[in-house]
Amino acid sequence: MRRFGRLYSQLLRTGFAEAVAYRAEFLIWMFSTNMPLVMLAIWAAAAREGPVAGYSQRGFAAYYLCTLLVRLLTGAWVVWEMTMEIRQGTLALRLLRPIHPLLQWSADNIAAIPMRGVVALPVTAVLLFFARGELARDWFSWLLLCPALLGAWLLYFLVQAMIGTVALRFESAASLFEAWLGFSNILSGYLVPLDLFPRAVRDVALWLPFRFQLSYPVELMLGRWSRLQALELLGVQWIYVAMFLLATRAAWRSGLRYYAAYGG
Amino acid sequence: MIEVAGLRKWYRVHRREPGLAAALRSLWHRPTEEVKAVDDVSFSIAAGERVGFLGPNGAGKTTTLKVLAGLLHPTEGRATVAGHVPQKRERAFLEQITLVMGQKQQLLWDLPPSETFLLNRAIYDIPRAQYEETMAELTELLELGELLGKPARQLSLGERMKCELAVALLHRPRVLFLDEPTIGLDVSMQATVRSFVRAYNERFGATVLLTSHYMEDVAALCPRVMVIDKGRLIYDGALQELVRRVRPDKRMVLRLSRPVARAELEPLGAVVEHRDAEAVVQVSQEALQAAVARALSSLPLTDLTVADPPLEEVMRDLFAHGRAA
Numbered sequence: 001m002r003r004f005g006r007l008y009s010q011l012l013r014t015g016f017a018e019a020v021a022y023r024a025e026f027l028i029w030m031f032s033t034n035m036p037l038v039m040l041a042i043w044a045a046a047a048r049e050g051p052v053a054g055y056s057q058r059g060f061a062a063y064y065l066c067t068l069l070v071r072l073l074t075g076a077w078v079v080w081e082m083t084m085e086i087r088q089g090t091l092a093l094r095l096l097r098p099i100h101p102l103l104q105w106s107a108d109n110i111a112a113i114p115m116r117g118v119v120a121l122p123v124t125a126v127l128l129f130f131a132r133g134e135l136a137r138d139w140f141s142w143l144l145l146c147p148a149l150l151g152a153w154l155l156y157f158l159v160q161a162m163i164g165t166v167a168l169r170f171e172s173a174a175s176l177f178e179a180w181l182g183f184s185n186i187l188s189g190y191l192v193p194l195d196l197f198p199r200a201v202r203d204v205a206l207w208l209p210f211r212f213q214l215s216y217p218v219e220l221m222l223g224r225w226s227r228l229q230a231l232e233l234l235g236v237q238w239i240y241v242a243m244f245l246l247a248t249r250a251a252w253r254s255g256l257r258y259y260a261a262y263g264g
Numbered sequence: 265m266i267e268v269a270g271l272r273k274w275y276r277v278h279r280r281e282p283g284l285a286a287a288l289r290s291l292w293h294r295p296t297e298e299v300k301a302v303d304d305v306s307f308s309i310a311a312g313e314r315v316g317f318l319g320p321n322g323a324g325k326t327t328t329l330k331v332l333a334g335l336l337h338p339t340e341g342r343a344t345v346a347g348h349v350p351q352k353r354e355r356a357f358l359e360q361i362t363l364v365m366g367q368k369q370q371l372l373w374d375l376p377p378s379e380t381f382l383l384n385r386a387i388y389d390i391p392r393a394q395y396e397e398t399m400a401e402l403t404e405l406l407e408l409g410e411l412l413g414k415p416a417r418q419l420s421l422g423e424r425m426k427c428e429l430a431v432a433l434l435h436r437p438r439v440l441f442l443d444e445p446t447i448g449l450d451v452s453m454q455a456t457v458r459s460f461v462r463a464y465n466e467r468f469g470a471t472v473l474l475t476s477h478y479m480e481d482v483a484a485l486c487p488r489v490m491v492i493d494k495g496r497l498i499y500d501g502a503l504q505e506l507v508r509r510v511r512p513d514k515r516m517v518l519r520l521s522r523p524v525a526r527a528e529l530e531p532l533g534a535v536v537e538h539r540d541a542e543a544v545v546q547v548s549q550e551a552l553q554a555a556v557a558r559a560l561s562s563l564p565l566t567d568l569t570v571a572d573p574p575l576e577e578v579m580r581d582l583f584a585h586g587r588a589a
Contacts, residue, residue: 006389010382021375092363
């Protein structure tokens, strides 16, 4: 365990050094995560005359700022790295090392969080200034937010990794990921709060994994659930994490059998 | 150390003609064909051996290396390296091998090589004392000193390859797979890499399997060679024996005190080169003794040496006529 701790802390240090080296590109990429602000402008205009499905203008501001924060803190890009490295043949060099490539990519993604903080901190300040009254008052919700954010990040990372393993066999997984991202943007609450969906759609969406990638941590921040309900939902989220972990592991092993290690 | 029996690696690849019509046809009809990259290859390499793996482009050298390094699953057959089945990629196996690919790099592109060294130290769990000792040795042997602090992207190709070798050997692997390690390097850097590989092999008794298109790499490093062509092993033995089989003739290199006419050289054998006071004459093994005697008695010689044909020519002949077997 100590050995793993030493290894992972070195991976994080290296990942942070790389994030700093790519800082300009990284910041531009983060600023491109602006869809919640666009949606906020639209829904805030719609709510000028009165609340929409229970959301006032301030309510929408709180929702979309929380959404932006969660997205900034749980971002992952492993599917792009996997696809690129598989196509260019550089994955071979990772496979030669006695460490699972996904562990290394996970550290690269986590190590970028301090850089994300550069954007996340001002968003938090604006959130506290404009919509403090809309946020959860129970400290327990904020306590659960830590494992919920970790679970959300793991779901996002593992789904990407699982889709990325398709490239081991077919050299590309980008289109498949784009298709998945389309569903995710709608069903995770990224574009529209799930409360605004027709009841039948919402009832299904509440139990799909997309919700637990984004909407669930946002719901915690907005104090939507009692302590017991919040805990139950955390349990569901981590069941999904475990399922995707097993599925990704199986997909990786199966994919490696077809990996052609082209290039070089 | 390395045992390979009946190894096969076949790929199914999609074939299509160029052009728009072919592109449209390929939407519903995708003909494929089987490519036998490695076809029933068997060999055995003892610990500490240095073996050259030769063959034209696409012969199956790199595919074999990738199977042995655990990157590819064989279609059929069996391979073991240091007692492990490579495709299982067990930690104990990966800790004992390295694969250096001249056209791929494991250095972190935007960071100094020292960062990659630290990363590999953690990945291979190298004790601090061993790490410092190895780093000191590698730094001295490969003259890495000033390179370690520069971002990898700012290093020249030769400097990068020196760092690549050092990173690949930091964990002191017992088996080195070297795939074109000197490609693109200048002559002096090639010599540095060759002497370093030899020194590492002698110091640690490491097994070396090398592919290279530079015959000097093979001649300088590998007493034994294996030749692969169209996926099949067509020769396995001493380099000198391969040369003797493929090109049994010898070359007399003549240096003369004054220019002589081509007609004066022709009775010795086939004139390969002739300019002013230098000439190269190709002579069969049987006629060599008589030709040397005749040259000594009839030409104004200042120097005469007998050599094998250049390895590049031997290989060209070998793959043109498939005469090694």
